[in-house]
Amino acid sequence: MIDIIWFILFSTALFVTGLLGVITQTNGIRILISVEFMLNAANINFIAFNSYLGLVDFSGWSMALFVIAIAAAEAAIGLAIFISVYRSFGDITLGSIFSLGEATEVE
């Protein structure tokens, strides 16, 4: 059987990939995409431990289900916020929204 350490390694690789995205990116949507990867990494860990400890009360699946639902809700609301911010400021680059302030001028 496949040793559990490989699934943990897999989730570590995905987690640090998401973290790399969050650190280096400035575009809001790309940060959201990276956050999705981090949530998925946690999901894999929950389901792996659920399977390898033989939990018949499905605790791992429940956590994974809640994480999926929360990630979906967060993505929806985050993207709606980004669209609204884009309409007000004309820019979605996260480092420069505060400096545009309330002006409606375009550069």
Add this chain to the structure above:
Amino acid sequence: MTDSPVYEPLFQPLFNFLPDKMVIGVVVAFTTLVLGSWVMIQQLFGPWVERKVMARMQGRRGPTYVGWKGILQIPADLLKLVFKEDIMPARADRLGFFVSIALISITSIVSFAPLPWGTNLMGANFGVGILYVFAVFSLFPPAMFIGGWSSNSKYALIGGFRSAGQLLAYEIPMFLSGIAIIAVNGTFSLRTITENQMVSGAGWNLFSHQLGFLGLITGFVFFIAGVAESERIPFDIPEAEAELVMGPRTEFSGWRYALIMMVEYIHLTVNSLLFIYLFFGGYDAIPWVDLAFEHNVVVQIIVLTAKLYLFVMIAAWLRSALPRMRIDQLLSLGWKQLLPIALIASIGTLGFVKPSLLGLGEMWKWIVSAITFVLIFIFMYLHFSSTRRRN
């Protein structure tokens, strides 16, 4: 194993000189080959049936030239398309162009896995057979959208938006109707649902008294949603041949176009097969009786193929008779009419779950069925009497 393929005894001698896992791999590969070839052969003759039927309904003859009565028309088309030049627009996104085609083809073919062609002849007996098919169906909208966007053309983008919207809208009534039948039969496996319809005294789910005749409404909703999911006329506004050329698939040429044509008929095949398994008896030959010859694998394959071609003919009939719906009419049909009807019919059907739900006696089940019918009629009357004042 009870769910081993019928021909597994053929591979018995291999156990002597190969490790166990490898023999299982060989059996799986052989099953994939057999079923995959059968499916691909349907894709070669399905469009021929449709073109002949459509032609006769329009007073002409259809393909007659290539082969006997034009039966080799589709292989000839395929051969021609494969050798054509593969043109990509100059500023199209190469990744999206490839990924949309790859994703649609792979997910369409992969969705054939839990569909049984005989009692023991299926790709894989998952625990979650039909949920897997539904999950794969939910991958079509993003793939269409990516294809439309990456073509770098205004009309392809419009087609992509419309296609994604339509496919998203009709998934929900389809899944709800499917879930009603799944709950009544208590299993996700399509083979078990078919076997339940083969039992003597139980008619097919479409007109079975064991569902209180609610199968009529549920099946009707599932059929309309299935036609919309395959983007057939009257629901083909994303394609809209006379207006948008091919919608999100305008810019694909050569072998990509051949793949798209194949995927269109695979969608029709899978949706028809799902309707057949859930509502029309699967590979059962005669509805209310259970004869000995119905359990023969060859008879089952022939019966299933015949039913599949019946639905291809019905699709061709719809195509030659009905006009195309506008995108707002289409989306309003999906969200405002089919969804409430699917909800009411599914909840009503749940009253017929086999270990009786809430301890409902026989008479109360029929009362539930009657109440459901009445509610649906009331809903349709209210809805149509209010929309007649508009447009």
Add this chain to the structure above:
Amino acid sequence: MVSYGILLAVLGILLVFPQIMRLFDNTLIHIVLYFVFSGILVYLMGTDATILAPLMLITTYFAVMAVIETRVMRAAIFLLLAMVTLGFSYIFLNSEILTALHISVYGGGIAILVLFAAVLIEENSSIVDERTQINGYIITFALAMIMISLVFRGIPKSNATTSIINIDDGFTLIRDYSYFLWTTYTHVIPFLALLILGALIGAVRLALTDKEVIHEEKEVAI
């Protein structure tokens, strides 16, 4: 118990593979490299992981490409692909139910949300300066090694249990699971429903805000 060196080697291959793939442009070389690296991974992980190792490799490839691509739409496409392959790798953990759920929600829900948003927001490329990127890579590798070291010391000898699923019984499993969710987690599900309802209402309210649209000439015609 797997040795530390093999763990680091596998982690290194998983994270370095996308960078190597980016150096080449030819698709044939890509396919050959994929098979070569899958072979190396299968050799390191043991032949039980013959199908899992290529799946892990391709998922990590899509994930890394999603975070270092410069165009938003391409990142969204890679997100979709990574979610699909990730969903298929749940089958190896005896949870086919979560495969279907994951592909439905992430592939059919979140991916198309991100795709629509990426089309409506026309900020097409984001420039990342070199110093931030190099810092990011250093932090990434360091954190990966630290996490693996922590886990490596923490896990006892693991013995994988057999499947908890009877293969014909997906419906009973979901029924028991739903019964479990509604009785044990009774206090969580209504809050989750309220959260999602709030997200829905908030998203609709935000999208219908009638603020002044600045880029009038670049509106997307639907």
